[in-house]
Amino acid sequence: MQDCGVGAAVFGWQTSLKGSVMISIWGTGVLVKKRGAMSQYRAQFGMLYNKENGRLMDSNDRKEVLKFIDTLGLDRSVKSKPVLGVDDLLLLLNCHWARDKSVYRTERQRVQYPLILLLLFGTGCRPAELVDAKRKRRDDPGSDDDDLESDVDMGGVEGDSRRPDALCYEDVRLLVVHSPDNSERDVLAMEVKLSHHKGHNKRPKPTIFFFTEVDDPIFCAITHFVSIALADDAFEAPSLNTPKRVFEHKIRGPVNCTELHWKDEMLKTPIFRRDDSEAPLPYNQLHDPLNRLGKMAGIKELLTSYCFRRGTANVVDHAATDAVRDQVMRHNANSALHNGHYANEKVRFDVQSAGLGRPSVDGVLKMLTHMSLMCDPRAPVHVPDEVLAALPPDPIITALEQEREKLKAGAYRIRGTSIEADVRRLTSAISSARTRRRNIISQEYRDEYFRRRPTEDIERHISGQHEEEYVEPVVEYQIPQRRQLVNLICPRVTDITPQNAVKRRIRVAELMLAICKCREVPSRYRLRVSIPPPSIFKEESPELGPLDPIFPLECSKKQCPFCIGDESKSYEQRMGEFCRPATMMNHVENIHLKGRDPKAKIECFHPTCKSQGLVLEKLEYFKSHVELVHKITLRR
Numbered sequence: 225m226q227d228c229g230v231g232a233a234v235f236g237w238q239t240s241l242k243g244s245v246m247i248s249i250w251g252t253g254v255l256v257k258k259r260g261a262m263s264q265y266r267a268q269f270g271m272l273y274n275k276e277n278g279r280l281m282d283s284n285d286r287k288e289v290l291k292f293i294d295t296l297g298l299d300r301s302v303k304s305k306p307v308l309g310v311d312d313l314l315l316l317l318n319c320h321w322a323r324d325k326s327v328y329r330t331e332r333q334r335v336q337y338p339l340i341l342l343l344l345f346g347t348g349c350r351p352a353e354l355v356d357a358k359r360k361r362r363d364d365p366g367s368d369d370d371d372l373e374s375d376v377d378m379g380g381v382e383g384d385s386r387r388p389d390a391l392c393y394e395d396v397r398l399l400v401v402h403s404p405d406n407s408e409r410d411v412l413a414m415e416v417k418l419s420h421h422k423g424h425n426k427r428p429k430p431t432i433f434f435f436t437e438v439d440d441p442i443f444c445a446i447t448h449f450v451s452i453a454l455a456d457d458a459f460e461a462p463s464l465n466t467p468k469r470v471f472e473h474k475i476r477g478p479v480n481c482t483e484l485h486w487k488d489e490m491l492k493t494p495i496f497r498r499d500d501s502e503a504p505l506p507y508n509q510l511h512d513p514l515n516r517l518g519k520m521a522g523i524k525e526l527l528t529s530y531c532f533r534r535g536t537a538n539v540v541d542h543a544a545t546d547a548v549r550d551q552v553m554r555h556n557a558n559s560a561l562h563n564g565h566y567a568n569e570k571v572r573f574d575v576q577s578a579g580l581g582r583p584s585v586d587g588v589l590k591m592l593t594h595m596s597l598m599c600d601p602r603a604p605v606h607v608p609d610e611v612l613a614a615l616p617p618d619p620i621i622t623a624l625e626q627e628r629e630k631l632k633a634g635a636y637r638i639r640g641t642s643i644e645a646d647v648r649r650l651t652s653a654i655s656s657a658r659t660r661r662r663n664i665i666s667q668e669y670r671d672e673y674f675r676r677r678p679t680e681d682i683e684r685h686i687s688g689q690h691e692e693e694y695v696e697p698v699v700e701y702q703i704p705q706r707r708q709l710v711n712l713i714c715p716r717v718t719d720i721t722p723q724n725a726v727k728r729r730i731r732v733a734e735l736m737l738a739i740c741k742c743r744e745v746p747s748r749y750r751l752r753v754s755i756p757p758p759s760i761f762k763e764e765s766p767e768l769g770p771l772d773p774i775f776p777l778e779c780s781k782k783q784c785p786f787c788i789g790d791e792s793k794s795y796e797q798r799m800g801e802f803c804r805p806a807t808m809m810n811h812v813e814n815i816h817l818k819g820r821d822p823k824a825k826i827e828c829f830h831p832t833c834k835s836q837g838l839v840l841e842k843l844e845y846f847k848s849h850v851e852l853v854h855k856i857t858l859r860r
Contacts, residue, residue: 259298266293306525307568308535312595313345317442319521322710323699326513329499331703331792332455332740336496339448340510343391343416344529346445347433348536348552351511351529353418355496356390356504387492389420390504393458394491396449398484400473409726410475411437414446421554431554439725441732442713451736452495453486460485467733471726522601524674531595537566568593598674602694607662607669618661624654702744702794709735743792775831778855781805785850785858786816789829809859817843830854 256262266289273281317338328334340354351357397415414435419428438444450470453459464470464484475482494504510529518527525531533553540549541562555561570593574584591597628650631643638644684691701707713732720728775788775798782801790798802808820826822843828834828850840846847858 257299259293259300260302262293262296262298266290304525305534305565305569306531306595307538307570307593308345308527308531309590309594309596310345312523312535313341313532314442315521315523315596315599316341316517316527318714320517321442321706322714323520323697324517325699326516327744327746330740331742331744332452332497332500333505334706335448335455335736335740336452336505337513338442339445339452340496341532342443342445342448344532345536346435347416347418347431348533348540349418349554350422350533351507352389352422353420354391355507355510356388356494357507358389388494388504390494390496391416391418391420392492392494393453393486395419396495398446398449398453399481400475400484401481402475407722409722410473412446412450412471413437413481414449429554431551437729439720439722439729440717441729444729444732447729447733448736449495451733451740454733454737455740456490456493458486458490458493460487467730467737471730471733516605519603519605519670521596522599522603523595524598524600524603525595527595534566534568537562538568538572541567542572600674600677602677603673604670605666607666611669612662612665615665618657621654621657621661624650624657628654702797703739703742705735705738705742709739741792743790745793745797775799777830777832777853779830781856782808783856784808784811784816785854785856786812786829789831789834805857808856812858 256265266286269289270281270286320334320338320341324334328337343349343354344351347353395417399413399415400410401413403409403411416433416435417430418433419430421429421431435445437446441447450467454465454467454470457465459465459470461484464473470484473482473484493502496505497503498505498509514527514529518525537549537553540552544552546562547557549555549562550557550559553562553566572589572593574586574589577584628647631646631650632638635641635643638647701710709732712728712735717728779785779788780801782803782805783799784802787793787800788798802811820843824843825839825841826843826846827837827839828846833853838849840849844860847860850856850858
């Protein structure tokens, strides 16, 4: 990529430029079809040229590249940029709570996910301002990417290497302020400082947003955040351990507000995390569920975080000045970025009525600008297995499978052999190719559904055929608190008093807090539930109340010795059995023992042993104890 003087002398400078363009088109193995993508490659090529040679690319060379790109016949069409509205947000939140069948690593993620949606819509921020969107650095010893290195060294705002590049507790202030209507109850307010905006390492310019209580708890970001903070035990005041105490706290003394401080050890802890650890939520675990949620809700367009950002930009642009809009969007003043990239392509004005001198039809116009206009909950999310099986095999996948079979030469076990690395590489490539093929076919199948469904409905209606009745899919909730939360948060309640609205928010926060402490079992690891007969339960005593269920010391050989002590699961899940002992052993090795040091101490998770504080010196002793005492055999 050095100066093209040698290439120009031998082949001609035009040939060298054309060769660089063709490498951009076919060099990655993926055929570029859009002119916009090719223009982006050209811009990146120019930046790389500037970095390698220390000067900008010649203007005549740039013009020749553009002329050559025009001869390729690339598609000039532009993808639509959908704008999300408040009705679309309500649809997504309802779908998340009531219809989402996804199993998260922890149920805390189920609570933090709608909070991310509310912050995206309420601030117009980019996802990197909330979660960890930093790219992993490639292991390239010859790399001299100074910007990437500086990003790693900075670690966050104010150069603190301990602070992750994500929203942390120190970025959020929870305040109790006097009610503006002079009511007896003080209200909660939340202050969110977003520091990881685009270019924050070079020109830090934090932006602070304010949130207040909302009567409808499904839209109340404070209710979601309070439940997460209580689940993390983040409040410095020990007495703030229930949602009722947080929401009903009153200001004392001659002050206007009271700040609810966080513990010092929680200040640099990310609010949105990937699991029980302190690792921040990566961007892919926000992008993929967001895409899945949009398809589950029946939205035709691809749902991304920028749909929220464009929605916020258009709402603020309609109600505030350009200066406020640019501040909210973190744009430079008078940059015209909004009109060029964020303005809704659907005109939000009834031009026809204005031209005819008739009253504008604002209600219909508002509905026509929503993403959910073409929403169809019947639309398939994935292509059916029978449709996928009827398609001809993919030649690339077939070639990879044949190469793997030829390499294995009929061998079944490859661990420790010379071909292990190559076989695993091919297996990973086959899996990626299958996933990519299924996703492409699923998207084409879904697009075809939206194309043909209106015509089929019209013909069915004209021919007098019976209309298919849509039946809402039944979702079985493993956690009872989630069912209670859905019944409380999803119905729209309009005529409610302020006192009852506060009680409703408190109850919602209590249920969210209870959900954060639970965990669902994935379907591929779900235990076969065998409810024990009622005889093992003792009769309830009116003085003592209901007794705890009994866990026998000697277990079935198909029970998991770890799941039986997991208090976040129901009794049936803790006592359930796998289909055979080998499946249980695979579950233990892949879920509970993966990454564990075999020489480290390990406790017995059986409720009886756990209550006695039994800790074994190493994993070998633990397996012997489980086999001798609990009659469960694990692999040595």
